[in-house]
Amino acid sequence: MFAVKSYFVTGTDTGVGKTAITAALAASLRKRGIDVGVMKPIASGTPNKTGFKSSDAVLLHEAAKVNDTEDMINPVFLPVPTSPYDATKILNLEIDMKTISERFQHLLKAHQMLLVEGIGGVMTPIARNFFVADMIKAMGLETIIVTRSTLGTLNHTMMTFRMCKEYGIAVKGMIINYFDEKGGLAEKNAPSTLYEITGLPILGIIPFVKDYQKLDTLTSIVEKSIDLNLFISERS
Ligand SMILES: Nc1ncnc2c1ncn2[C@@H]1O[C@H](COP(=O)(O)OP(=O)(O)O)[C@@H](O)[C@H]1O
Numbered sequence: 001m002f003a004v005k006s007y008f009v010t011g012t013d014t015g016v017g018k019t020a021i022t023a024a025l026a027a028s029l030r031k032r033g034i035d036v037g038v039m040k041p042i043a044s045g046t047p048n049k050t051g052f053k054s055s056d057a058v059l060l061h062e063a064a065k066v067n068d069t070e071d072m073i074n075p076v077f078l079p080v081p082t083s084p085y086d087a088t089k090i091l092n093l094e095i096d097m098k099t100i101s102e103r104f105q106h107l108l109k110a111h112q113m114l115l116v117e118g119i120g121g122v123m124t125p126i127a128r129n130f131f132v133a134d135m136i137k138a139m140g141l142e143t144i145i146v147t148r149s150t151l152g153t154l155n156h157t158m159m160t161f162r163m164c165k166e167y168g169i170a171v172k173g174m175i176i177n178y179f180d181e182k183g184g185l186a187e188k189n190a191p192s193t194l195y196e197i198t199g200l201p202i203l204g205i206i207p208f209v210k211d212y213q214k215l216d217t218l219t220s221i222v223e224k225s226i227d228l229n230l231f232i233s234e235r236s
């Protein structure tokens with residue numbers, strides 16, 4: 001029997017690879033026999049014409065091979081490409097955090113382990129005075145920070161790390177994405193400097209995959225780059 005925990009996957013920005021890495025992690029853990037559930041509580045953007053409206057939820061659902069419905073995996077979809085708070089202003093609605101919490105609790109009980117993908121970064125507003133960090137705190141999950149390795153990442157990662165500290169959010173570690181071995185000095189130094197100044201464990205360094213299109217490609221790279229045992233421990 002395995003002992004596993006659930007995690008909230010956040011990032012230093014939008015587009016850092018939260019979905020790609022959460023999906024690849026879910027697929028890898030599923031291959032190891034873990035019943036991993038996935039959730040994208042709030043998504044925004046142009047809806048897909050068929051299937052789940054959120055492309056992130058589609059990928060997560062496909063990766064985890066779960067039977068959960070769209071309502072469970074992605075309770076809130078905002079059909080405008082903005083932050084959740086801006087979307088509520090444009091669409092004149094309020095995000096129903098109670099429903100999100102109920103669906104989250106349901107998925108948490110239904111699976112051995114749950115991976116929840118955030119939206120944007122920790123200070124992305126959901127309401128005027130309610131941020132992604134507040135949602136993480138309410139869920140009581142440990143978080144994983146996905147970050148880039150290119151110039152600017154020290155600033156973004158430090159800000160994310162400091163906000164987690166201020167909110168009292170436990171951070172399991174960082175996953176450094178888009179690492180280019182042939183990159184410049186900033187890129188070469190990023191992993192060691194990020195570790196030095198945050199003290200956060202580096203859970204994995206994922207290379208930039210030139211022709212990355214399919215989930216299988218990133219899954220096999222994630223399996224090579226992240227020690228899955230960091231997420232699984234044998235129950236004695
Ligand atoms: N390591 C990588 N190499 C190449 N492309 C990647 C990598 N990680 C993510 N991507 C691509 O970058 C884009 C943004 O990633 P995504 O996971 O959607 O970010 P986020 O969820 O943080 O917004 C996607 O098109 C994704 O396929």
Ligand SMILES: [Mg+2]
Binds near residue numbers: 018020056
């Ligand atoms: Mg995403």
